[in-house]
Amino acid sequence: MADTPTAPDIAWDLEDLVYGEGDAGVERLLTAATAQAAAFADAYSGKVAGLDSAGLAAAVTAMQEISDLAGRAAVYASLKFSVDTVAPENGALLALVQERSTAIETQMLFFDLEWAELDDARVEELLGGEGLELVQHHLRSTRRYRPHLLSEPEERIISETSITGSDAWARLFAEVTSAIEVELDTEDAPVPLDVAASQLASPDREHRAHVAERISAALQPTLRIRAYIFNTLLADKATGDRLRSYDSWISSRNLANETSDEAVNALVEAVRGSYEITRRWYRLKAKLLGLDRLAHYDRIATVASAEEAYSYEDGKRIVLEAFDDFSPAMGDAARRFFDENWIDVPPRPGKRGGAFCSYAVPSHHPYLMLNWTGKVRDVTTLAHELGHGIHAYLATERGIFEFSTPLTLAETASVFAEALVFRKLLNETTDPEARLALLAENIEGSLATVHRQIGFNHFENLIHTERREVGELSVDRFGELWLESSAELFGDAVEMGEGYENWWSYIPHFVNSPGYVYAYAFGQLLALSVYGQYLNEGEAFVPRYLELLSAGGSKKPEDLVAIAGLDLTDPAFWRSGLALVEEQLREAEEAAEAVLAARAGT
Secondary structure, X not given: OOOOOOOOOOOOOOHHHXXXXXXXXXXXXXXXXXXXXXXXXXXXXXXXXXXXXXXXXXHHHHHHHHHHHHHHHHHHHHHHHHHOOOOHHHHHHHHHHHHHHHHHHHHHHHHHHHHHHXXXXXXXXHHXXXXXXXXXXXXXXXXXXXXXXXXXXXXXXXXXXXXXXXXXXXXXXXXXXXXXXXXXXXXXXXEEHHHHHHHHHXXXXXXXXXXXXXXXXXXXXXXXXXXXXXXXXXXXXXXXXXXXXXXOOOHHHHHHOOOOHHHHHHHHHHHHXXXXXXXXXXXXXXXXXXXXXXXXXXXXXXXXXXXXXXXXXXXXXXXXXXXXXXXXXXXXXXXXXXHOOOXXXXXXXXXXXXXXXXXXXXXXXXXXXXXXOOOHHHHHHHHHHHHHHHHHHHOHHHOOOOOOOOHHHHOHHHHHHHHHHHHHHHHOOOOHHHHHXXXXXXXXXXXXXXXXXXXXXXXXXXXXXXXXXXOOOOHHHHXXXXXXXXXXXXXXXXXXXXXXXXXXXXXXXXXHOOOXXXXXXXXXXXXXXXXXXXXXXXXXXXXXXXXXXXXXXXXXXXXXXXXXXXXXOOOHHHHHHHHHHHHHHHHHHHHHHHHHHHHHHX
């Protein structure tokens, strides 16, 4: 492996999104979309009920073209902003695109409202016509919002004010958090928050404690600003939910995910009821680290005697070989991301933290953003985000309205890709200590995705409920509820300690996508079941899996996963997924006990 985790300065090439014209290309796209949206409104406003199938197909085609034009501009602006949130010109471009895109969307609002007013029989008659094969599910599923739609004038007001409302607050949060830098004694200059947080995996406990202390200190200067952003968005969502007659703070997210409140509650309660799996691992990890009890900054510490460093080229080789072994088609799709600069790799000042995949638009291609620091977690993150990217890449044939899935299925391909890469890493590793480190990484990934995210969901439930029932939350109250939800998860296995009460304040999902986080648990348990099917069936499973990805979001979630032979309506499904997580734990426990015995004998 590499001696240094330094990432190469590989950056996106975004210019083909905008015809190689930079910001002028954004203007050209938006101007064309605006003109087409105006023509669309002139042609169809007040006339949707009178369309025949051919007319409906023509209208949908026009909407697809407008969405593609505006989508390319939006992707370009948002990705430029993601890698440099402090450049004023990037913020200005993003604001321009958001404003112009909102105006375009506002002109087209009438269509969904008029479509929702049609009776079911007429809808099914229309959808039986030619030219609608790639939008049938989309057109049916948009009607599920019928009980929650407002009048057209009201919808226009909400749409137009969103850019100075929730969207503006989310952007401010991104700018504030991206500017957080952490001063560490081991570094010559302050480092981005993400880079500092990655050092919590260090085998040196004193260094971990130092990093945690400095992160807590770095969170303080703008803490009240971030708390105010949270409070504002909590109140904004409460108002929106009340106006649209949603039963709870999570109901709109569940509807978007094409699932019910009851199904999500069953998932959440099943996972919360299995928190002891996480506590078992943390108690064992304390023994591996020679501690009586973990502190919160010990949770992701490596259990290896020394940290393994992975260069970006190491990660690329491992991921491509794992994908090729599963399916040459999957490997070839992944190779394009590397060969054609679809990935932005290193951490930089002002760059957004974490990693993500932007699906972009189906007429183009996806993009990945990383912050490579050379840890094994970076290798699995690369696999994770490439899984998303391949999902989008394979589903482009479905068109702009059906190539992305509900959030509940969005993690299926990413977690499956991680599983492929993990097994390759494990198969290449013979040293007992190194194997333990990999197994620990695997179980901790599952626990973070299933239990940790449901813990986040519980925190969200607490803050949304209190904001609605009591009023604005103080910084201290946010911290109390964060510690309450964390204590339920960790039990007596982790001591949270001073400063940890404010670590809720930099997590972007709470701001950008309220209610999103349970989809991680849903996706992890689903993906583990899909991977289990692959282990049982071998190569015979590969075509069905690729068919599942290629279907995008063209069916309901339960119909999509039926392609892979799974039944989401079976109550035993979640229990079987959690059983697979517990099996991962047992595998890690066996390796840990063997290593502990070997250490005791030396």
